Amino acid sequence: MSVLTLEGVGFDYPGLKVIDKLDLTVAKHELVVCVGPSGCGKSTLLSLLGGHLAPTRGRLDRKGQSRTIYQDGGLFPWLTVRQNIAGGLPHSTPAEARDKKVDEWLEITRLSEFAGTYPHQLSGGMRQRVELSRALAAETDILLLDEPFSALDYQSRRRMRHELVATLAERPRTVVMVTHDIEEAVMIGDRVVVLGSRPTSVRKVLELTGGRSRTPASPGVAEAEQAIMDELGLS
Template identity: 40%
Template sequence: MDDKSKKAIEIKNLNKTFKIDNGELTVLKDIDLSVKDGEFLSIVGSSGCGKSTLLRMIVGLDTDYSGGILSYENPIQGPAVDRGMIFQESRLFPWLTVEKNIAFGLSKKVSNSEKKELVHEQLELVGLSNFAKAYPDQLSGGMKQRISIARALINKPKILLLDEPFGALDAMTRINMQQEILKIWEKEKTTMILVTHDIDEAVYLGNRVVVLSSRPGRIKKIVPVELSRPRDRSGYDFTYIKGEIYDEFFTKVENPFSYNI
């Protein structure tokens, strides 16, 4: 099988229910989805539709569901080094330096010389080589998220899951971080799955955008984004695709300023 046709993730008839005091709450229903090897997939949906829950199941943090999730044809039964995850908060250890935060997730079997080389490689990748000895409270929000990305990539995962990773950043830093993650994706060829509330971000980054309905989350539509990179956010095609996704959430009003007098 050609590498480009490999399925990094295959989700089959996935359903997720939470136990609550007065019964059960269905969060995700009848999810069928395939993600190609090397693809950048965006997932959008309203709050509470199960987007983050879906990522937790793909990374292996939540295994209580019906249906199946395969990673390169193997059933996901728990966390593994071939799947990394970045959260909205940087989740760095404040008492550790940047280089030690990055190295934290490495196996104890890795030699000190190899560890040093891997950390240096990741610092170079995220452009923070000069901050190896700094502590998290000495870094900006964007720099902290770069460290989180480096820590998630140090084990060379095949799949990187991003759960609203830029949601807490200011607008300009967020745009810069979107460009940084694209550079990493293009260089490392890592399969990436992004959950976001930001439709502009989803279209700018994704090869496809999966639109989930409100709870229980179902796949309403999958929108291909067949635009060359770098993408022009102000261009007609970009705006058209954004509008196509907005239409899944909001009812069109043909003439909002017309009145019957």
């Protein structure tokens, strides 16, 4: 069953065609990673998927609610870690259940001892863990990730990648992630969608096998990476 369906979707800013004739379907609990040249419209695509923008042309069908995790700065700096995560929960959640859920996510993301701290007092990796907790705690069907790890150093990025994969294994969601990091895309994506330059559309789709915890030595990873580089003209 497809959770996200885009048929001939186009989006224009005044005087600028950003996306054109984009077709894509994302199945339930699939993790699709979109890569493409800088400025090709990856973030605009996520804004369309998240309902923040409406397509200028074509049809976009979204089954369920979504949450977006941004590269940085998506946390509310005036709220503590606990308050940020709690703020992401549905308003109807009773206070007791809210506290329990927040405690659970603080535990999962190893942030319990930082529950009372403010985002600016945390490292970049910890802030992203809070973002992840807030988005996942909301238990929405769809998770949209806008270059979520690009502001992190290499080690933090790898650790966060593992945490995301492990969390999704326990609590599956439909995920669309955009990234400029080709290695990241082929390590965790079930499918990698290669987008062309503006106005962007899908140029190539690669199916990846062997689970989401791949290493550079995993079968097919090097070939997929090379195929993406070729498609983007980076070879």
